[in-house]
Amino acid sequence: MKSEMQTTLSGPVSLRGVGVHGGVEATLTFKPAPADSGIVFSRTFADQAPRRISVSRQSVQATDLATVLGDRSGAVVSTVEHALAAFAGLGVDNAEVEIDGPEVPILDGSAAPIVEAVDRAGVTALGARRKYLKVLKPVRVENGASFGELSPYDAGFRLEVEIEFDHAFIGRQRFAGNVTPAVFRRELSAARTFGFLKDVERLRAAGYARGASLDNTVCLDTDGVLNAEGLRFTDEFVRHKALDAVGDLALAGLPLLARYRSFRGGHKLNYQVVDALLADRSAFTVVEAPARGRREGAELVVGAPVLAFAPER
Known part of the structure; x- marks a missing residue:
């Protein structure tokens, strides 16, 4: 900023x-x-x-x-x-x-x-x-093969999000970059939510997806994307997961000075990481004014090799 x-x-x-x-x-x-x-x-x-x-x-x-x-x-x-x-x-x-x-x-x-x-x-x-919430030490949550981790990063707020779906049109995708207004506008804001045709009936029976349509959701069947206009980005799926992470991490209540890494994450995992961070008073501090040397668009990496990182054991 x-x-x-x-x-x-x-x-x-x-x-x-x-x-x-x-x-x-x-x-x-x-x-x-x-x-x-x-x-x-x-x-x-x-x-x-x-x-x-x-x-x-x-x-x-x-x-x-x-x-x-x-x-x-x-x-x-x-x-x-x-x-x-x-x-x-x-x-x-x-x-x-x-x-x-x-x-x-x-x-x-x-x-x-x-x-x-x-x-x-x-x-x-x-x-x-x-005011900023400055992360002082790594805080990590694992759910099976999925993980989310906040760690110290003084150059602003950095996202490194990776997804993996057993679908030929998605597979494994990664987004990494320092999130600034310019990067958010250009790289993340237009990425749409997505879902699978095979799940529609089950979700609606459970009270979800009753307002979903091809006007507001990227829908995939076994062959690919059903939306006539196609995708806005070749990796729109991971960009939307990154967009969701920005929103979920805002539950911390203040902008973060941190790096957030996630693999196969979602709303629940993102929130669990925020909850774990704020539950450990030694893991963060509140500071005023941004860290020096932050640059809009710095270190943006999109479409990096899919094996760039995976769950650590």
Whole structure:
């Protein structure tokens, strides 16, 4: 980041769409917020007072196929990861997110429409210095063959995400790069969520994917991609997993000075790593102002050899 000051939106901006899992339409409105307030979701209702929930590790209710936030009374809003990724990726520290439905709209399946909305609203610097969560030692979580690990990295926030699917059209893919606003916009924001045709009936029977369509999801059958327009990137699948990681790691509550490596990860693993980090007070500290020498787009590596790294034992 070039700015050492906290930011918020310059004005309100709204989006409307359907939730990918519940299939319910909702209007999403982003509003300015004061320094040190972070990202706060406000769920509005026609017949009762709004329910407010701050984005934090403690607010997470579920991470199965989406990130769900709530409180002791239950879930407040689900599928928040793309909105959180856009705010974190663009360096928006504080915002009020008002929503009149149970789920953040999926829009086109990526964070690009949210980035466009933030651009329409504008971003304003506030009179308080930005705070960072600086990782001091490695924190690692393993789930079978999958792992996620945060480790010290003073040059900003670096992602190294690798996926592996038993599908000829995906296989093993890797994304690695320092995440800055320029890199997030160019390399990650437009990558869409994806799924497999064989799983649709099972997911819908379980209450998921009821709003999914070829307009908001990259769908694969045994032969390849069903979407008529094809892919936006040849490795769109790993880029979307990297986008999700940016959003899930924002549950830490502050931007990270760290390197995040994951193999065969997802929402649950990303959250587990955040939870493990914050549970160990010796693993992090809070600092003001960015580390010196950070450069937008530094060390971006896309499409590296698939064996660049794998689970360590």
